Amino acid sequence: QVQLVESGGGSVQPGGSLRLSCAASGLDLDYYSVGWFRQAPGKEREGVSCIYNKHNDGRTYYADSVKGRFSISRDNAKKTVDLEMNSLKPEDTAVYYCATASAGYGCYGVSILRDEYEDWGQGTQVTVSS
DSSP states (O other): OEEEEOOOOOEEOOOEEEEEEEEESSSOGGGEEEEEEEEEESSEEEEEEEOOOTTTTTTTEOTTTTTTEEEEEEEEETTTTEEEEEEGGGOOOOEEEEEEEESSSEETTEOOOGOOOOOOOOEEEEOOOO
């Protein structure tokens, strides 16, 4: 049974940083595209960033709203996919979810396709407020 677990959420002031981690049991993240999504109250879940499966070109994608502030990476030692979030803004406040898509799906250079993600974590809350 696949289980994805997000960690690292919390409350920070504007301009602060957080690092989210996505860990998996039941599958090896190296063989999957991994995406980070977020959902704010009253809004649809949106794709934030993704990373292609490790055994291809490892391409990444960032939504325009986070480009230059967020960075996605694989931690080979911990077997996680992390999302480093810097210069956080109040509009970044949301529940953040990680999800996996089969190799070759879900993460493209110019887009992230939510419908191609099959397994999802329970989410971690990120609150940016002064």
